[in-house]
Amino acid sequence: MTDYENSHEQLNxxxxxxxxxxxxxxxxxxxxxxxxxxxxxxxxxxxxxxxIVVSIPARMSKADxxxxxxxxxxxxxxxxxxxxxxxxxxxxxxxxxxSEFAPEITSRPASVNWRAMRERWGSCTGIDRSIRISDRLxxxxxxxxxxxxxxxxxxxxxFDHGPEFKAMLARFPQEDQAEAYLAGYEAAENALAAxxxxxxxxxKGA
Numbered sequence: 001m002t003d004y005e006n007s008h009e010q011l012n013x014x015x016x017x018x019x020x021x022x023x024x025x026x027x028x029x030x031x032x033x034x035x036x037x038x039x040x041x042x043x044x045x046x047x048x049x050x051x052i053v054v055s056i057p058a059r060m061s062k063a064d065x066x067x068x069x070x071x072x073x074x075x076x077x078x079x080x081x082x083x084x085x086x087x088x089x090x091x092x093x094x095x096x097x098x099s100e101f102a103p104e105i106t107s108r109p110a111s112v113n114w115r116a117m118r119e120r121w122g123s124c125t126g127i128d129r130s131i132r133i134s135d136r137l138x139x140x141x142x143x144x145x146x147x148x149x150x151x152x153x154x155x156x157x158x159f160d161h162g163p164e165f166k167a168m169l170a171r172f173p174q175e176d177q178a179e180a181y182l183a184g185y186e187a188a189e190n191a192l193a194a195x196x197x198x199x200x201x202x203x204k205g206a
Contacts, residue, residue, distance in 0.1 A: 033069060035060070045072035047139065048188055052076050087112055090133065090149065097150045101171040107156040112149075114138070121148045121182060124155035131156075136185070147178035 032053045039057040046053055054072050056065060085093070090112040098105050110129040117123070117134040124131045131152045137145050150172050158165045169175065 031069070031073060033065065043068055043072055045076050047076065051189075085145070087114060090114075090131075093146065094131070094149050094153045097146060098153050101150060102154060102157075102168055105154065105157045109153065109156065122152040124152040126156065126159055129156060136189075140185075141181065143174045144178045144181045147172055147175065148182075 030051055032048075032051050034053060034055045035058040036055050037058045039055060041057060043057075044055045052073050054069050056068065060068070091109060094112060095108055098108070107129060109124075109131045112131045112133065114135045115132040117132065118136070120134060121137065122131065122133045131149075133145075133148060133152070137148060151169060154165055154168050158168065172178070
């Protein structure tokens with residue numbers, strides 16, 4: 001059971017003092033803190049819907065919260081950095097995917113970059129052959145990242161989402177699974193973007 005499924009947990013967003021004094025570089029709404037009555041001493045942190053969720057004991061003092069939460073956030077980010085594919089590797093992977101599933105596309109991207117994108121999973125500019133991948137996919141399953149890379153790589157040759165594009169994209173063997181993962185991710189992200197809705201979920205059955 002995930003922490004936010006606990007009906008006795010209380011959702012808190014950081015107060016401005018936490019963001020301004022102890023969490024430099026963190027954008028508003030990126031961190032969510034859950035105070036759990038079931039937790040006595042331990043703290044957990046994980047990614048959910050594009051945000052870092054930190055679950056702490058309900059009785060933890062604000063001073064301890066200010067000290068401990070940034071440490072947990074730093075650990076999550078360090079783990080993600082270690083597991084993240086380099087931009088050079090992304091470019092190599094696109095070449096492999098095109099060779100396997102769309103050998104008729106001979107163009108290759110001039111650059112592939114991670115970008116902070118919240119509205120799209122990726123984008124491709126045909127003029128300069130540049131591809132950008134949302135940093136929300138850092139840590140995603142390999143098949144999901146491959147699917148988005150392949151999607152954008154097709155745009156090197158086909159600029160719309162017409163029948164030809166869809167037929168080529170359908171060659172990816174795990175298209176349905178990848179689409180399901182991305183849809184679920186967005187649903188979770190939308191839920192966490194609406195604090196009142198999440199509070200109702202947390203308090204359900206209380």
